[in-house]
Amino acid sequence: MTMSSLFCLLHLLIILTTTPFTCSSFHLLSKGSSISVDHKDDHIVSPNRLFTAGFYKVGINAYSFSIWFTENIQTVVWTANRDVPVNGIRSKLSLYKNGNLVLEDADKTIVWSTETKATNGSLVLKLENNGNLVLYQINGHPYILWQSFDYPTDTLLPNQPFTRNSQLVSSRSRTNFSSGFFKLYFENNNVLSLLYDGPEITSVYWPEPYLKTWDAGRSTYNNSRIAKLDSRGEFNSSDEFGFFVSDFGAKVQRIMKVDFDGNIRVYSLVKGQKWEVQWQAFSRSCKIHGVCGPNSLCTYSSKTGRKCNCVHGYKKKDPNDWSYGCEPEFKPCQKEVKEDFVELHFVEFYGYDLNFLHNSTLEACKQSCLNDCNCKGFQYKFDTGVYNCFLKNLLYNGYQSGFENSVYIKLPKSLVSSYQERFNENSRYVCPSNLTMSVTRSYYKKHEIGTVKALLWFGGGIGVLEILLILIFLYITSRDSSITAQSYYPIGSAFKRFTYTELKKATDNFSKEIGRGGAGVVYKGELSDDRIAAIKMLKEVSDHQGEAEFQAEISTIGRLNHMNLIETWGYCVEGKHRLVVYEFMENGSLAKMLESNKLDWEKKLEIAIGTAKGLAYLHEECLEWVLHCDVKPHNILLDSSYSPKVADFGLSKLFDRSAGEDSDFSRIRGTRGYMAPEWVFNLPITSKVDVYSYGVVILEMITGRSPLQMQQSSGGNSGRDQTLVEWVRDKINDDCVEEIVDVETCGEYDTRSLKNVLNIALQCAEEDRDARPSMSQVVHMLLHPELDD
Structure with missing residues (x-):
């Protein structure tokens, strides 16, 4: 050997x-x-x-x-x-x-x-x-x-490099593990992308394809093409895309997976028994391309989940697989067959535009589609003050838009009329099959005259009743223009446009006020689907903000989804009325809870961590750069288990990431006592203004002292009012930490934990914005105090 x-x-x-x-x-x-x-x-x-x-x-x-x-x-x-x-x-x-x-x-x-x-x-x-x-x-x-x-197949493990030669391919279904239609890979432009590679078409759907690369927060200027999810739950990619999972730092098993439905999710193994989602690319699965195949419509609600339906005039191609979509029940492009359109409200079909007509009338758009055999329908959309027409040669990626956009589907006239009949079949009113009655007349038998009169009255009564029923039916169907598309837009959808009448009825004529602030008044209401909602009537936007601008902003807010952000269910825009519909929080605002002294130290610490996670999501994980600009206890709401949810985000100011963080404001925003020095000294406004306000909120939770009340009542040696931040710093310098803590909390806190949170809050409330940490860094410091010792 x-x-x-x-x-x-x-x-x-x-x-x-x-x-x-x-x-x-x-x-x-x-x-x-x-x-x-x-x-x-x-x-x-x-x-x-x-x-x-x-x-x-x-x-x-x-x-x-x-x-x-x-x-x-x-x-x-x-x-x-x-x-x-x-x-x-x-x-x-x-x-x-x-x-x-x-x-x-x-x-x-x-x-x-x-x-x-x-x-x-x-x-x-x-x-x-x-x-x-x-x-x-x-x-x-x-x-x-x-x-x-x-x-790799469909899963990435922690610290597993994802490179230019790697790809994750979804499985075919929950039980079929063969290769599916969705793929995560690095595009030739160096951007990490999701691709739908279906039976008939291929399209990139993440980042959102209508955005320019830099608008989506990505960069093409690094050809290393590498990404990795680390063991703490932080994901970073060479195209500058990155995120933190919601349980960042916890020592648990994790996987990152392209699921069979086309969504990327990061799962954590909780107690060794259950995989729970800690991050996902899409909060609305209907925005994923190809989920329902061609000629179909994807609808989603929080109760029933995602559903696929064939567009009227089409039938399901494969009874067992929605990926193949629907096929027409008619023969297209027959010259002798007259055609018309079925209108679907609140619906969009993304992509595959055959032609584009700017500032077009509805009739002109219809005629253009009728003249082109390849036109399957068109999108008629209000944008920047005019109506635009998008002719479609394919009906792919249909989903609920949440706004009053209409899609017109071209069909033979016989099918257009059957669409109306199909809806009428759902009516609760059933007309008699025989509308006439035979009456035998006799002029020589006087005792039969009473019978004839009775029959005439009976027949007339039935006729009047039928007319009344028809009028009632027409009135009901005409109240809401969207009801003709009821098969395609469920009432219980997660995000919708409400009418002012609906919200007025839900709030009992706006009589159930539960809060008010600078942005508007909040009312409690019960929606038609029995959900309890908080309905905010906005004050300022009604005078200067147009409908298109408001819809664009509220659309952005509606897309945000995080466990520590209040869920937005819909909106109303009619004339000068601007209302936003939120989920109702049982325990109200943090301000209310601080006044009632019901929060112990553990709850306060959980609120601090949850609020930081919500703000970190707004600052760093949204395609749009969202600043809150008014972080205060009144805008932090608590659910039944005292978990915090940040409210009123996005209404202050929305930014595009490509604009950079230094942005101009037309006026000062926020609440006195919580506002960063940048507002006063007219310095550039960045996400650090929210960090400062967050620090003040945490100090208020610890001390039980309102920063506004301190400025109004506490005088300092310098001849000016002393801020809460200055007061806390003075107490720490004098080694009087015990005097800082709210008396209601004394004896219930861990000194080491308290000092860590105090230090973090004071870092956040530094006058120099560059000395403040980011919100993601705050989350990390709160979850891992031992690393900062």
Whole structure:
């Protein structure tokens, strides 16, 4: 035996002896050995026993070679042969002596292989603690011939590099693990993107395709093309896209996955029993391309989830699969067939514009579509003061828009009329099949005259009743122009436009006032679907803000989705009336709770963390750069479990990320006592103004002192009022921390935790904006105080 071979053998023995073994599983697969599907205990297990590699059942007598989490929830994170499963008998994975790792089916057919070669030395296949399956060639030093981290399927593990050569491809469905239609990859312009690669079309849908790259917060000026989710829950990409998961820093197992519905999600394993979503790219799944296929409409509500429906005049192509969408029930482009349009309210079909007519009338748009055989319909949309027409050659990516945009679907006139009849069939009123009555007249039998009169009165009465019922029916259907599209726009949708009459009725003529502020008055109301809502009537926007501008801003607010932001259900814009409809919070505002002294230290700490997470989301994770500009206890609401939700975000000022953070304001915004010095000294306004206000709010929670009351009543030695921030700093300098804490909280707090929160709040309230941390840094410091010691 040569010295080199002896060294290799000793190296291999070291690997073997430093790895714990069990009798029923392997930790290494050596050259010339194999794993058989016939032996159910043939597995490769990672040294920490967190991951297992072996044959995983994906169907009846169908197996794939996969890697999964070992315990409890056997979640698959990688698969070698996802599109060609092997037989449940006599199939095996073998490590050939030439260095090739091969998966063979029962008939010896090679289903999958690494196509690697080793010239000399030892070969070892090992499953690492991080879930990476690695084929090592050991010739003096271990050398990686192949690793599963370079070829992910639909899942990315923490610290697994995602490169220019990587891609995540969704599974076909929840139970079908073969390759689906959605792919995460780096585009040629260096931007991390999501692609819908369907049976008929292909389109990029994330970042939002109508945005320019820099408007979406991305950069094309780095060709390294690499991204990674770290073990703490922070994701960063070379195109400057990044985010923090909502449980950032927690020591839990995580996975990042392109799900079968086309959404990217990051999951955390909670208590080893359940995967919970901690971040997702889309809060509204209907905006994902291709989810319902062509000629269909995607609708969503928080109660029923996502649903697909064929557009009127079309039928489902594959009864078991919405990916193939719907096909026409008629033959298109028949010259002898007259055509007309069905109008769908609150609907948009993204992309595939055949033509664009600027400042067009509705009739001109209809005529253009009727004259073009390839036109399937058109979008008629109000934008920047005029109506524009978008002729469609394909009806893809249909979804609820939430605004009064209409889509007109071109159909044969017979189907257009049946659309009306289809709606009438849902009427509760049923007319008699025979509207006439035969009456026998006799002039020579006087006793029958009374019978004839009775029959005449009875027939006349029925006629009057029918007329009344028809009038009532027409009145009901004419009250809301959107009711003709009822099949396509559920009343219980998550975000909708309300009428002023609806909200007036919901609030009992605006008699249930629950709060008021500089932006407007808030009323409690009960919506038609029995949801309890907070309805804010805005003051200032009615005089200067147009309908289009208000809709654009409220649309942005409606798209934001975070557990620590108040959920926006809809809006109303009629004349000068501007109202926003929010979810109702049982425990009201933080200001109210601070007055009632019902919050102990633990609740206050949770409120501080939750509020910071909500603001960090607004500042750093939205496509639009959203400043709150009025962070104060009145705008932090508490649900039944005292979890905080930031309210009134986005109404102060909305920005596009490409404009940069330094932006001009036409006037000072915010509330005295909570406002950053930048407002007073006319300095550029950035997200740090919210950071300052947040710091003051935290100091108010700790001290129980209102910054506004202190400025009004507490005089300082300098001859001016002393701010809350200055008062706290003086107390800390005098080593009187105990005097800072609200007397209602005394004896209930941890001194070390208190000092950490105080330090963070004072950092946030620094006069120099550059000395203040970002909100994501605040979240990190609150969750990991030990790292800042």
